[in-house]
Amino acid sequence: MTDDRTTGTDPGEVTLGRIETEVALLMRFGEATRRGTGTMEHRLLDRAAYVILRHLADAGPQNVSALAATLNLDGSTVTRQLSAMQRDGLIARAPDPTDGRGTVVSPTAAGLQRMAAVQAARTRLYGDILATWSPDDRDTLAQLLHRLNQALQSRPRPR
Template sequence: MTGNPGGTTVVEWDVGSTGAEQHESFVRLEREIGLLLRRSRAISARLARELHPDLDGAAYGLLALLADGGPLRASDLVARLGLDKSTVSRQVSSLVALGMVDREPDPADGRAQVLRPSAEGAARLSGIREARRARWEADLSGWPADDVATLAELLARLNRIGEAREAQAAPGG
């Protein structure tokens, strides 16, 4: 795959590939990503309980996004995650009530609020992320460093495609 000046991705197949081989590649990709997503949801639920016994898995992801890209408005979270506004609102309220997230006035618009992990939320999240990184390092210890870097780059490219698609699907996008 290569990028072009218009910002879209162009798929380039080997000249020797058949339509059936290409189709089978996408079937396998869908299957493997589906498995990864199911496993990820289960892991997020477990990690959320480690953060706080009353926290659900989806809220864990929201806290991680705030830690990585915050402070953010709730509307930013809706746009980035592609979730329903009421779902995000419920998760934010839960995180605030549990002391994991703080609401602050938006410096750009005092009428609005931005969200950021509280000191406790950031500390708990950092500890869990460090444990996750250590597990990835153990699980992939037999992989060459270049393969790990390639996997990370390919996943980043896939995530950018998903983010662009969500942005286009959003109202006004």
Template sequence: MPISPDVTTQLAPGVLDTLQHQVAVFARRAEQTRLGGVGRVHNTMDRAAYLLLNRLDQEGPMGVKALAAGMGIDSSTVTRQVAPLVDTGLVKRTSHPEDGRAVVLQLSPRGQARLEEVRASRRELMALCTDGWSEDERDIFCSLLTRFNSALSEIHTALPPGASAS
């Protein structure tokens, strides 16, 4: 979904250049640290595992297709990413309560404890990164980052499979 030329000409190129550069720097730094938090659990859970465990925690047990759809990724990707989580006991495969033939994925008690440990570490990192910010500044940043991520998601969803936004 290319952006029409009128949209980009109406916006200040300097701001857009700065924004795209800062987003690239953020992505690199986030990947370098995996926003893993601080202390003992620093850098100990990759992004995919965190997002999968978090989704299961927030939405409860679900099948691979539902999990993939909710995350905006392919079912085969979810299957591949869930396998080590099942192997390490963080996620359980159980029978669907209404259809015993279907399998649902569920956060295990061990997975719940591990997720809470990582969340606490990441909260500490966020507190360190925003030390000196006012509560309003944190709220505004969260609101704008959420809005930015939603816009990226909408653009990604509107693209045909295999296409890029450039």
């Protein structure tokens, strides 16, 4: 490793570069771990359906535009994902009581059941992966990941 003082590299930039690398690796290893896990529960939902169902379970029924804004996705992308989820019986649509032209999306019992199975499998997996970590380290990781996700979510989207 080089000494940042002799290369003229800003230590803050070095740290940001390390963060960028670690986040890229986290996404890569997370997906590889999900695909490489032998249990069926991990494959009950694709990543998009899982995230949508988790959000709907926490926030309640949403219209497509609110869901897209919350997940920082384009409305047409969310609409396509929801159409596939509706075909699979994971979500239901109902008229939006505040806007007669729109619809509100909510999880079905089957969708919630699949989501819960995936969540339980992932929780067990991370329990195994982090088994040697102290409870304080696990808590710190959870807090920092939450802060990172909040910062990513609140970042303005380019138009």
